[in-house]
Amino acid sequence: MFMKDILKTVDHTLLGQTATWTEMKQILDDAMEYETASACIPAAYVKRAAEYVEGKLPICTVIGFPNGYNTTVVKVFETKDAIANGAEEIDMVINIGDLKDKRYDVIEEEIRAIHEACAGKILKVIIETCLLTEEEKIKMCEIVTNAGAEYIKTSTGFSTSGATFDDVALMRKYVGADVKVKAAGGITSFVDAEKFISLGADRLGTSRLIKIVKNTDTGAGY
Structure with a gap:
């Protein structure tokens, strides 16, 4: 796959606690320039971000x-x-304790x-795969499918590890045909990104791929 095709699957992400509006604007500018699927940012910035992009980019x-x-x-x-402030996509975290119970x-x-x-907007359900048993991951595929969400998502990126190839393959196997898969956390290269996509990931949550493009001399052929 071309880099530009991979970037179209990316939710360009900035969720760090110290992130400033200046940094958010850079994320939004980069996401628009490289035509990513969305920019995934904290709720506190959604309204300003939606106004800033003027409909040119979905805000997650x-x-x-x-x-x-x-x-x-x-x-x-x-x-x-968040929806009232202009969010087009919502990534929610389940109560993992409830799953364990x-x-x-x-x-x-x-x-x-x-x-x-969500009122018709996209919902992605984060199950934090690194904290779950295989049985729990399979059960969450069933639950997310039954609940009608558009996506199941591997990780927050804030726990013990992020997406793995095995988890994406498992989720693609057990989730319903109408449910898409998002891999997030720890995606550090285009080689890994392409592998995740080949295993069934429809979206990738990362900020590193655009950094790679910006730091190389690939030019317009990225």
Whole structure:
């Protein structure tokens, strides 16, 4: 694949705690220049970002991030607020403790409620694969499919590790045909990115690929 085709699958991401509006604008400028799928940024910046890009780029934000322990009511409020501020895509974190406790109905009901709050916008469900058993990963594929979310996502990038090839392959095998897969966290090269896509990832959450392009002499042929 060409680099530019891979970049079209990227949610160009900046979620660090110290990120400033100046840094956010650079992320947005780069995402527009290289035509990424979206820019994924903190909710506090969504309104300014949406106004800044003037419809040229979908704005994605995160809900219940990074630990997933907010109550469902809070997550729903966060989602509605983000959509009202101009977010086109929502990446939510599940309550992993509920999964460990096998409270499957509670998790599914929460995803359904947040999906409804998305009002037709894209919902990606972060399951934090590095903290789960294979059985739990497979169960979350079933839950996300049943709840009607558009994507299942590997990781926040804030836990013990990010996406792995094995996890993406497993998710693609067990998730419903209408559910897409997002790999996020630790994607450091175009070689790895292409491998994730070949295994079934439809989106990639990363900031490093654009940095690679900007730091090489690939020119217009990127």
